[in-house]
Amino acid sequence: MLVQQYGLIGVFAVIAFIFPIVTLAFTWLLRPKRPNPLKNSTYECGIETVGDAWVQFRAQYYLFALIFVIFDIEAIFLFPFAVAFNKIGLFALVEAIIFVFILVVGLIYAWKKDALEWQ
């Protein structure tokens, strides 16, 4: 039964991936193809671009991604706990509270260190 359900997802994944490719190939047959150097230059905002776009970027984005990883993994860990909640005892609840508490300490630390400030 379960294999049947995942089988559909597998087939669906193949179709969902091929479909946009086929459509793009189809439009390739339909559309005009008259490129010229000016048309193919980067648009950006309409003015000629200055310098390369692939420059070093601020570390702020990286910090948010780091905190995200911690909290996302936390959510993944808590999902099995939530599903089995009715079958497990008080001990698991206390464990979950401690687990969340450790994360809250981490969040407070990040907050105090101003890692959550967007600059």
Next chain:
Amino acid sequence: MDLRALGESLVAMLENVGIPHGWVLLINWILGAVILLGVALLLAIFLIWFERKIAGRVQDRLGPNRVGPYGLIQPFADALKLLTKEDITPDKADRITYNLAPIIAVFHIIMLFAVIPFADKVVGANINVGILYLMAFGALGAMAMLMAGWASRNKYALLGGFRVVAQLLSYEIPVGLAMLTVVLMRGSMNLNAIAQGQGGLFGLGWYVWILPAVFIMYFVAALAEGERAPFDLLEAESEIVAGYNIEYSAMKFAWFYLAFFLNTWVLSAVAVTLFFGGWQGPFAAQIPALGVVYFFIKVFIMFFVFAWVRATFPRLRIDQMMSFCWKVLVPMGLALFLAVAIILKLGLPSAVTYALLFVVNIVILVVTLKLLGNYTRDLPKNKNKRLFAPELPRL
């Protein structure tokens, strides 16, 4: 009329003709997949018309009204135009990533349709990890947009791509925590089971009555996840032109456009499934076809609210948005999760439990907004905090 039975009778019919079981299954899967794909595409076309009409009415305009009755054919005309447009790839762009990004954007959003329960057991794949599946494929969207922004080799697009990562990743935490709390209530990650658990007369069993604060948290975070105003900073026209899709044209742009609308629809569908009983309604358990009707009505009401918010509110600043997520929504989500877990373990009679959950939800909502709301404002004490102080040029 049972849609599941229809599929089963089709399987039996094909087997009677003499096709081996494996092939019959494969045919069944392909048929199911094609139907889901068709539903998704038709929905996208209709949603574009629907949202433009709403936005028009909200802003005291008529909206599309030239092509077809009430402008209904307008999206088809737009699609036809986009099909025949010249497709420009900038010379500087990273070609493989550039072309792969719209494909992945469409792929991830269409894959989400596989687990949405349209009616009781009328669902592409009735898997028992539905919520995890939603989170996993939902996260691919940020990937596609970052690819698009980076591969365009254009500063505004790159900035849009980086904002996508910051915004979508941050707001995925409140969405995940809201889903987690609902899973805790139901004890199952199967979306059909979650909808089933919200029975009761006149929608009294809907989780939105029991967990109102969780729903509000989900809704606000979903606005950001769907890149909608007031959180549409990743394509803020006034700041970064159009964000990650500046360099895209013709069909590749159309794919991003389609993914954007379907993303909102999926977010509304998940909101309806988690908080508004999904396909639940009078007689929906007996007649699944009726469940489909209820489900679509609820989802379109939800979508209407999304479009309404988009047409009404001005855009927020990115620092306000990020601090709202991390300083208000995330602590609130954690507090709600723990409160619900503790109350459910108390072992009270169900009516008392539900009443207590409702009260605690409201209390947590008010307390967090009062306590933490100030941190997202531009108060003097919040100023002058810079972790990476820029090096000023010495004169």
